Amino acid sequence: MTVPGLVQALLARPDGHTIAYDAVPGAAPTIVFLHGLKSDRGGTKADALVAHCAAKGYGFVRFDMFGHGQSSGAFEDGTITRWVDDALAVIDRLTQGPLVLIGSSMGGWVGLKAAMARSERLAGFIGIAAAPDFTEDLMWAELSDAQKDALMREGFIELPSEYDPEPYRINRALIEDGRKNLVLRDAIPIHCPVRLLHGQQDTSVPWQIALSLAETLEAPDVQTILVKDGDHRLSRPQDLKRLTDVVDDLIAQVRG
Numbered sequence: 001m002t003v004p005g006l007v008q009a010l011l012a013r014p015d016g017h018t019i020a021y022d023a024v025p026g027a028a029p030t031i032v033f034l035h036g037l038k039s040d041r042g043g044t045k046a047d048a049l050v051a052h053c054a055a056k057g058y059g060f061v062r063f064d065m066f067g068h069g070q071s072s073g074a075f076e077d078g079t080i081t082r083w084v085d086d087a088l089a090v091i092d093r094l095t096q097g098p099l100v101l102i103g104s105s106m107g108g109w110v111g112l113k114a115a116m117a118r119s120e121r122l123a124g125f126i127g128i129a130a131a132p133d134f135t136e137d138l139m140w141a142e143l144s145d146a147q148k149d150a151l152m153r154e155g156f157i158e159l160p161s162e163y164d165p166e167p168y169r170i171n172r173a174l175i176e177d178g179r180k181n182l183v184l185r186d187a188i189p190i191h192c193p194v195r196l197l198h199g200q201q202d203t204s205v206p207w208q209i210a211l212s213l214a215e216t217l218e219a220p221d222v223q224t225i226l227v228k229d230g231d232h233r234l235s236r237p238q239d240l241k242r243l244t245d246v247v248d249d250l251i252a253q254v255r256g
Helices: 044-056 080-094 106-117 136-142 146-156 171-177 208-216 238-253
Strands: 007-012 019-022 027-034 058-063 099-104 122-128 157-159 170-173 195-199 222-227
Touching: 007 080, 019 080, 027 044, 027 080, 027 106, 027 238, 044 058, 044 099, 044 238, 080 106, 080 136, 080 171, 099 106, 099 170, 099 238, 122 238, 136 171, 136 195, 146 157, 146 171, 170 171, 195 208, 195 238, 208 222
Parallel strands: 027 058, 027 099, 099 122, 122 195, 195 222
Antiparallel strands: 007 019, 019 058, 157 170
């Protein structure tokens, strides 16, 4: 896919690791896309967004988190804290001015943490099947006692994935670090306009989580858009059109 003005580069981190990113220059607010677990910046939704933003003249950045895509590091060594640090490095070093964060699945959780850390710059937030607290509520809670014992004893377990022929190797550190980053237990101090899209046929992240998130956010302007026949990916043509329409509407509202 050829996108006018697209810059592809690596962002160096202090520990020697690198974050692979794409950036498109454009008008504020800058949109930052955060991908999901075991996904990357080249997914269908990210491709649709970068093309749309370039066509509309919106500033846009997408990146691969630690252990994903073309960024360095091993997936098994990733944690929510590390991925939030990646997001903040991208925000601080590659963007200026107001931001709209778009988080898909795990990226929704990472995006919420980044949004709270940079609240003074946050103009809007969009969640796509956002999965806050998934390590505790969707992983740990669904493990059998035998699996929990194995995880604590061996330091990891392997879980099957419906999206990848290879199982996910989940480390104990991911679960324990997740507990330090839970957001649905208290009010979330985000006050910008928020849009939450979620498919009701999502077998990975129950759509009811979108309702819990909407209730927990302090923002008065929160809209939850449930797609009755939509799955977790929300990557069909009609889903992508809905997403870009939501982006356009939110940008128009932010700009006034």
